Amino acid sequence: MIVEPGQVVFWRPDGGEPGLPGRSGTVRVALSEGVRTVPARRVPTGEAAQLLREGTGPAAEFWALAAEAGARLAEAGWTGPLDPTEEQWLRRLADAMPPHAHAAPVPGRPDLLPERYPLLLRFLGDVAGLEQRVSLRIEAADPLEGRFRAVVQVHGGAEPLVDAEQLWRSDDQDTRHEVLLALRHAAEVWPPLAPLLSAAVPSSIPLGDDEVAELLTGALDPAGMAVHWPAELTGLTARAVVRPGAEPGDVRSFFAGDRVLEFDWQLALGETELTREELDALVEARRPLVRLRDRWVLLDRTTALRAQARVLKPLTAIEALGAALTGRTEVDGDEVEVRTDGWLEDLRVRLSAAPEPVPNPPGLAAQLRDYQLRGLQWLDTVTATGLGGCLADDMGLGKTITLIALHLHRGTGPTLVVCPASLLGTWESEIRRFAPGVAVRRFHGSSRSLDHLDGGFVLTTYGTLRADPGPLAATAWDLLVADEAQHVKNHRSETAKALRTLRSAARVALTGTPVENTLAELWAILDWTTPGLLGPLAEFRRRWGRPVESGADPAVAEQLSRLLRPFLLRRRKSDPGIAPELPAKTETDRPVSLTTEQAALYEATVRELMAQVAESDGMARRGRVVKLLTALKQICNHPAQYLAESGESALSGRSGKLELLDELLDTILAEDGAVLVFTQYVVMARLLRRHLTTRGIRSELLHGGTPVARREEQVRRFQNGDVPVFLLSLKAAGTGLTLTRADHVVHYDRWWNPAVEDQATDRAHRIGQTKPVQVHRLVAEGTVEDRIAVMLRDKRALADAVLHAGDAALTELTDAELADLVTLRRNG
Structure with missing residues (x-):
């Protein structure tokens, strides 16, 4: 193997194909039977270290050792100059370079191999990441005629930048050899450089429009050779412009209608838009570099086409607004900048504020x-x-x-x-x-x-x-x-x-x-x-x-x-x-309609039990009133609770409260919230847990029969975030628990005394709570629940009685008053 500027070339002395990765090609090497062209693989120097370590033979071992030396120099911050001790060691290393490690003849001299020490220094510079030694500088050979040339310039880690023409006046044969190697490699990638290899002084080459266009598109990038363009050279900015026209009298009808807006290309030099005459001049020039406003301007093919075909497909009003808001749109699959002005720009600013x-x-x-x-x-x-x-x-x-x-x-x-x-x-x-x-x-x-x-x-x-x-x-x-x-x-x-x-x-x-x-x-x-x-x-x-x-x-x-x-x-x-700005606790009554099944059960129960109430008096009457109120509250919860159905009965679609609870839970859990659901009935709590299980929602259920150790474990699981829903019996869990992970509390059914509900709510709304708490009270519309909720809000005398005595206060109502309280009032 040998090295070239920026790369290692792997080849085989027997002329076979190297079984290695890299860019395929050939290399001329000097062998005992003469100079031959053999298959080769070129690998960038930075990627070749592992291949060198794995290689066999004197050349591979030499360049692997050299790569280690280059890595140590890079770690030490080497920029080019060497102290005497380092130089002495590297010269001894160069003297040990085997023939196959520098077998590529000097360009134009098949009888001459490159000097060992300059070749080693070039490789060390590549390993250490020193700035490349050869690049091209583009100059205007004739500004008026628009002719250009590429000038070869040379620089090293600690050397000043010089033109090749100046370098060739010196006696630095080692650097000349390095420059020719770099140019030969670059000419393999981009053939227009080939005349430099046979020139007495590889100083510059003239460039036609095609060569300029190729360099603009990165023709020398694979060779690792930089191209420096004149500082005054600039490009054009191409952006799409929405032209909204006169402000519409009615913006609503404008966006609701089928109006379209003009949409075209705007080319600008800096921030200044080109005139129509300048655009026409660009189209007529048909060159990659044009003179515009006393500056050289790059004109790539895409920009030239946009200067020629300036009008784009019109935009609908809503499309134009979207483009104005993002500042970007797609044109022929490309993302381009969009600008607008006038009333549409004012609207964009107003909407974005x-x-x-x-x-x-x-x-x-x-x-x-x-x-x-x-x-x-x-x-x-x-x-x-x-x-x-x-x-x-x-x-x-x-x-x-x-x-x-x-x-x-x-x-x-x-x-x-x-x-x-x-x-x-x-x-x-x-x-x-x-x-x-x-x-x-x-x-x-x-x-x-x-x-x-x-x-x-x-x-x-x-x-x-x-x-x-x-x-x-x-x-x-x-x-x-x-x-x-x-x-x-x-x-x-x-x-x-x-x-x-x-x-x-x-x-x-x-x-x-x-x-x-x-x-x-x-x-x-x-x-x-x-x-x-x-x-x-x-x-x-x-x-x-x-x-x-x-x-x-x-x-x-x-x-x-x-x-x-x-x-x-x-x-x-x-x-x-x-x-x-939020209160620490927000409470909301959430009215909910009965389902058809609930309404039919409710009305049938009122008729049956009110008849029994009317036929009784004293303690018997009081007992039947309580039975009536209890039955109606259970029907409002869910028909399955009132009918004491088995554990296999369907629950979904039969209760307005259950539907609302599902709505609430969907939103709460989507916000990563946690919720306490209180009910005064253990049976209802168990129905809720069965329903949540079928929905795949994890929950805990705590009631009066829950052992103390189990209660503690349930609280720990909820507080740790293992379950998002905690179902609780109102009396069993109304006091003594701290459940501050909850930011929502649902009262599935109503307790006539709000103080009892407040105590339950305070399981979440207490010291240690860092989030606002939302309290949701579910109330069946048109029912006894609805009427008592209204009384509690209005602070009527009856409400005061209910607050103190609960259901017992309602047993003292007359038949007419009771009927007014419990009769179902339907909406629409």
Whole structure:
């Protein structure tokens, strides 16, 4: 084997093919029978160390030893000069170089082998990573005519930079030999350098346009030879420009319509855009280097084509907005910079700015917190464009009241809210509480109607939308809201298709979990709120989904963030400026409708047991009233509890409370939360655990019969995060436990005395709790639970009695009062 500048050449004296990796080629070597050309493999010096150590024969052993010496010099910080001791040792090493280690003749002198010591120094410099010795400097031979030449220049680790022409005036034969070796290797890679090898002085070569173009595209990169271009030489910046034209009178209709915007190439020298005349001159030049504004400018083929074909395919309004937001777009498969101006640039700035608080809207019976006011301003900004957005705050941050505030702020027409059936009661309750006087109706159940609709809120369910989309689709809504929007993350589902048939001036999605598994779920939500922004799903997956989910390209993730930021507002309780504004404990009554089965059982039980109450008096009557109340509360929980069904009975789809609990758990667990679920009935707790097990949700169950040691183990598992759900009997677990890992508490059924519920809630909301606690009280609408909850809120005299005596106070009601309390009131 021999060495060349920057590489080791492996060859065999018998002329056979070397069985090694590397770039295949040939090498001329001097053997006993004369100079021969033999097959060779060239390996970069930095990659050849292991092959040298594994090689056999005197040449391999020599260069392996030399490689070790070069590595030691590099560790010592060698820059070129040697102290006398080092030089003496290296000269002795060079003297021991075997013939096959320097068998390549000097170019042009087949009878002369290279000197050993200069060859060794060149190899040591390569191993130590010293700067290369030969490069090309491009000069304008005739600036007016645009002719160029490549000048050979030589430099070493500690030597000044000199032209080859100057070097050839000296007597430094060793360096001359090194330069010729480097040029010979480079000429094998790029043949236009070959005339230098036969020149008396290898000083320079003229360059035609083709050679300039080849050098611009890295023709000498494989040879490791640098090319230095004139300092004044510069390139053109090519960017795509959206030209929005005159500002539309109605931005909403602009984005809702089929308008297209001009889109073309803009070429600039620095920050200054080229004129049309300069672009025409570039096209006519047909050269890789052109003179422009007294400067030499590189003009590669791609840029030249863009100067010639300046007009691009027009963009739709939403495509133009997306390109403006990211500052990038794809043109013929290439990512290019995008700029815009005028009103579209103003809109980009406004949408990208951080939301600022706006005044509390008139008519809202509450004072929004600062972060909620910022959320209102954000919603107003995106909906004012005729587009929409996704409010994806954590559960408990007040998405519902913020949306009610948006309705009041807009005040331009009816708002339709589509939500799971389990949330109808919550929406109606919150609207009546925070927007008193605003009309609210349900489009749900058998007597649904949109007659005489004049503003206000209409509430419907995803199931009703699927079953009866016609009346909803025929109405022009001002605002369309999809609550728990993760329900439409499958864009091919019937629910998602039905949702897209509804007409509205703006759309808002509400969800605490915008992405549960993949970015395609987020695409489904935003493609509904802001159609076209993210493009077709296949294109979204290719351009954004796969690169971001793999983590392979942070720059793509940042571009996607710029695109989504104006249309997706996500705040967490842990965000700065959010949690400090929250109360330590937020309590919410969550009304829920009975299922058909529950309602039928409830009414039949009222008829049967009220008849028994009417026929009795004294203690017997009191006992039957308690029996009635107990039965009704169990029916409100779940028919399986009241009917004492076996452990094999179906549970899903039979209880409004169970459906709402599932909704809550989906959101809580998606946020990595933990929850305590209290019920006063052990039987109900066991039914809940069976249901959670079928759903694959881990839970613990603690009741009065749980041994002390087992209780301690359950608490430890929950506090350590082994299980996310703790089911607890209200009386058994209402005191004496510390369960501060929970940030949510669910009261599945109501205890008439709120103090008892408060004690249970305090298992999570106590010293050691570092997170805000959300308390959810499930209340069956239109039932005895609903009526007593209202009394407790209103602090009526009867409520005071109930607080002190519980069910016993209700046994003293007259038959008429009791009937009024327990009779089922149906909604719509």
